[in-house]
Amino acid sequence: MENKEMLQHILRYIDENIREELSVSILAEEAGYSPFHFSRIFTKTAGMPAMSYVTRRRLQYARYDLSQGKKAVDAAVEYGFETHAGFTKAFKRCFGYPPSFCFLRTGIMPPCEKDQEYFLSGEEKGEKKMNPHIYEFTPFSVIGYPQRQRKSNVKRTADIPAYWDSLKMDSAALLTKLHDTFTASKHFEISMCYDIDTENGEFTYLLGRGIDNPADYEKMEPDMTRVDIQGGLYAVFSTPPAEDYLVAIQDTWHEILTDWLPGSEFEFDDTRYDFEYYDHRDHDWYFGGKVQMDICIPIRVKEK
Structure with missing residues (x-):
């Protein structure tokens, strides 16, 4: 399959298995490529390594769950982070605020397939709209x-x-x-x-x-x-x-x-x-x- 078509398939696969074990080998097998070839194609097409995307996507799902009342320690376990501290550090690095900031704040929309379209097009939803x-x-x-x-x-x-x-x-x-x-x-x-x-x-x-x-x-x-x-x-x-x-x-x-x-x-x-x-x-x-x-x-x- 073409690189973009393959990537769309893999992004859907990641979403469908976001709480399961994911690795370059597992994703490469799903795509029908060797891990080395898959990694090269994913990074070149998506602009980031496959597992960096998986981590970011898991954090997006966790952020929504936190906004709905889930405890950070439970979200860390559910999305495969080894420690609460590691989850907090990754979350803050990704979003610019700690997991606790989701409590009493905005109702985050759940991740959806539309996010993948923005990702593949290289655009960020709402990019440059805000000018504080x-x-x-x-x-x-x-x-x-x-x-x-x-x-x-x-x-x-x-x-x-x-x-x-x-x-x-x-x-x-x-x-x-x-x-x-x-x-x-x-x-x-x-x-x-x-x-x-x-x-x-x-x-x-x-x-x-x-x-x-x-x-x-x-x-x-x-x-x-x-x-x-x-x-x-x-x-x-x-x-x-x-x-x-x-x-x-x-x-x-x-x-x-x-x-x-x-x-x-x-x-x-x-x-x-x-x-x-x-x-x-x-x-x-x-x-x-x-x-x-x-x-x-x-x-x-x-x-x-």
Whole structure:
């Protein structure tokens, strides 16, 4: 068979046997070539060695499973990694963020045959579509009202807008109180999830007011919590102005994690907080009935 036809067959075979033992010898036998000849053809046609592709594909399947709640240690075993540490290292090298970052974030789409078409054509889905602003944040704080949660239907930061209605808090009244109390700081709001326990699905959700003026700190009340954002380098992604906030946020998170971070010179810095940033664009009068916000991802240059 022709090289491209053979490669299409092998890519399908890999997907169908992604949780089974795979090796150059097994793939070569399926293709009808010697291991040496198969390796040369695969690398020349696909642009990477066969087993490098297998590892990447397994990680893509594992990433989807993690977004659905599977534990990283279980995914490591299921996809043939000898140790949890080895799986974590390979995952971070492939995608630019650790496996734990999939929890409470975007709903990753399951791998599909369409991915193979992009791979064979040399194109990356969504390539170069995103153009975030790389910004150096100065340190600031968030003061607001936290809630410790454990909800199976809330798995990602992108679910925050849909989650507001289920919170046992009057968000509008609390935000009004926060803005009326902290008058010295610039007007902006922060939503964030932190203290995430991936073992039992618990996390803390914070609805807060950004504080960038020290004069506001003394106004903090006993039922409020303060989280300090240490600043540093961030990739800031603005959602497209939209009437449907949830879809715009989910789509933006999806592109960040499946397209931008894996192909970027940066990786997620898990020593700092990610957060969602809301300002005057969050009011529908600004875009004529549509709203916009920013997803802020802490980043650092990938290690060579």
